[in-house]
């Protein structure tokens with residue numbers, strides 16, 4: 001297996017999904033304190049299908065580059081603690097399913 005193919009998902013290998021990541025995140029967790037004190041189950045780490053959110057002891061790591069833009073975190077966070085915008089034009093996920 002080539003170095004380039006290692007660690008890629010099936011969809012990426014088939015070119016069904018491609019990412020053109022922006023340099024700035026389109027996702028922002030507004031308050032780590034809210035996550036820490038009011039959200040014991042860290043729900044975004046469960047409902048996000050792309051595993052963008054990873055809790056790191058006192059803060060939320062947001063791997064925005066892998067976001068599928070499904071919009072779930074806009075409604076899934078019980079404390080409205082995630083600011084979500086579409087990535088800037090030309091960036092984000094590219095679907096090739098047609």
Ligand code: SF4
Pocket residue numbers: 029034035036038039041042043044045053076077078079080081082
């Ligand atoms: S679901 Fe909302 S409040 Fe809970 S950990 Fe994620 S961002 Fe924080």
Ligand code: SF4
Pocket residue numbers: 027047048049050051052066067068069070071072073074
């Ligand atoms: S929009 Fe969907 S894929 Fe992107 S971070 Fe939110 S839940 Fe995860």
